[in-house]
Amino acid sequence: MEIYFATGNLHKLAEANxxxxxxxxxxxxxxxxxxxxxxxxxxxxARYAAEAxxxxxxxxxxxxxxxxxxxxxxxxxxxxSSYVYKTIGCGGILRLLEDKCNRAARFExxxxxxxxxxxxxxxxxxxxxxxxxxRGSGGFGFDPIFVCExxxxxxxxxxxxxxxxxxxxxxxxxRALGEWISRSGRExxxx
Amino acid sequence: MEIYFATGNLHKLAEANxxxxxxxxxxxxxxxxxxxxxxxxxxxxARYAAEAxxxxxxxxxxxxxxxxxxxxxxxxxxxxSSYVYKTIGCGGILRLLEDKCNRAARFExxxxxxxxxxxxxxxxxxxxxxxxxxRGSGGFGFDPIFVCExxxxxxxxxxxxxxxxxxxxxxxxxRALGEWISRSGRExxxx
Numbered sequence: 001m002e003i004y005f006a007t008g009n010l011h012k013l014a015e016a017n018x019x020x021x022x023x024x025x026x027x028x029x030x031x032x033x034x035x036x037x038x039x040x041x042x043x044x045x046a047r048y049a050a051e052a053x054x055x056x057x058x059x060x061x062x063x064x065x066x067x068x069x070x071x072x073x074x075x076x077x078x079x080x081s082s083y084v085y086k087t088i089g090c091g092g093i094l095r096l097l098e099d100k101c102n103r104a105a106r107f108e109x110x111x112x113x114x115x116x117x118x119x120x121x122x123x124x125x126x127x128x129x130x131x132x133x134x135r136g137s138g139g140f141g142f143d144p145i146f147v148c149e150x151x152x153x154x155x156x157x158x159x160x161x162x163x164x165x166x167x168x169x170x171x172x173x174x175r176a177l178g179e180w181i182s183r184s185g186r187e188x189x190x191x
Numbered sequence: 192m193e194i195y196f197a198t199g200n201l202h203k204l205a206e207a208n209x210x211x212x213x214x215x216x217x218x219x220x221x222x223x224x225x226x227x228x229x230x231x232x233x234x235x236x237a238r239y240a241a242e243a244x245x246x247x248x249x250x251x252x253x254x255x256x257x258x259x260x261x262x263x264x265x266x267x268x269x270x271x272s273s274y275v276y277k278t279i280g281c282g283g284i285l286r287l288l289e290d291k292c293n294r295a296a297r298f299e300x301x302x303x304x305x306x307x308x309x310x311x312x313x314x315x316x317x318x319x320x321x322x323x324x325x326r327g328s329g330g331f332g333f334d335p336i337f338v339c340e341x342x343x344x345x346x347x348x349x350x351x352x353x354x355x356x357x358x359x360x361x362x363x364x365x366r367a368l369g370e371w372i373s374r375s376g377r378e379x380x381x382x
Contacts (some may be wrong), residue, residue: 054347073278073279076275080271083269084271086265087265096286
């Protein structure tokens with residue numbers, strides 16, 4: 001079964017497909033632009049994008065939005081993690097935390113599926129904390145500074161891809177999507 | 192002459208009206224939600240919002256988008272200045288600049304007018320630098336840490352409202368709009 005994935009991020013496409021292959025689902029890059037609105041809510045951003053992409057494509061598709069929420073920074077960088085990574089990077093987050101005792105953070109991911117009669121959201125969360133310095137070479141974005149709970153103090157970048165998928169926000173959200181597709185026994189084909 | 196202003200920010204409404212009153216224009220809050228997309232370009236954000244609001248309202252309106260662009264932070268916080276102010280505030284920007292020699296920054300504002308046959312953009316820029324610490328009590332947002340070029344070392348928050356309007360990004364953009372409306376002799380009334 002093939003479904004479109006409205007994303008320009010090849011890292012996300014690879015991570016999502018490694019999970020969904022277990023459910024017999026293959027995501028293909030959607031031939032449409034993803035419209036992202038500004039909002040404090042990942043779910044609102046992803047739903048708007050999914051509805052707009054579905055209006056334009058007319059085929060079943062998924063959209064994903066994710067972000068890193070740092071507790072002592074009032075959730076910053078949150079929904080704007082990609083822009084913040086591009087401008088001030090991991091170093092910026094570390095500097096902002098220099099005087100903070102609380103380094104708790106979480107990664108969140110919302111996957112929205114849009115089909116003919118459905119608009120469904122699947123949420124994944126990974127709790128953890130911000131490392132003192134970047135470590136590891138895997139993953140992308142803020143992965144080198146995110147220490148995942150239950151991973152023996154390792155950052156996302158220090159995990160093997162399969163280990164990261166097992167515990168990551170994106171892994172959890174896409175597994176929930178895969179399970180729902182399996183349960184509902186739907187069949188989608190690219191138009 | 193009355194025109195809608197699609198904004199939820201009463202500070203912006205007051206600043207814009209203090210300028211446009213010289214041109215016989217009064218902005219009224221638009222009874223519609225402003226849709227802001229994520230983009231690195233203020234103009235793209237403002238044009239999308241203006242087109243969407245015009246489709247929904249059917250009356251002439253203006254939309255404004257502005258941001259603080261800090262040179263040594265690769266333009267951060269840029270189009271997301273409002274969210275960044277809300278989460279890490281002026282203190283966050285100051286901390287990010289602690290190890291930087293270059294404190295150059297600019298405020299940019301794009302005003303977009305949408306009418307029956309027109310979609311026009313008006314851009315205003317204020318060059319300056321980031322202060323060592325917040326000063327003054329006027330204005331809003333990052334005004335206390337923005338030292339405007341040609342203002343004798345004072346921050347936007349240390350200027351009187353009329354002084355700020357004379358040199359600010361928002362003042363320049365709305366004056367350009369006012370001059371265009373005057374030149375074109377258009378007459379708009381609220382439907």
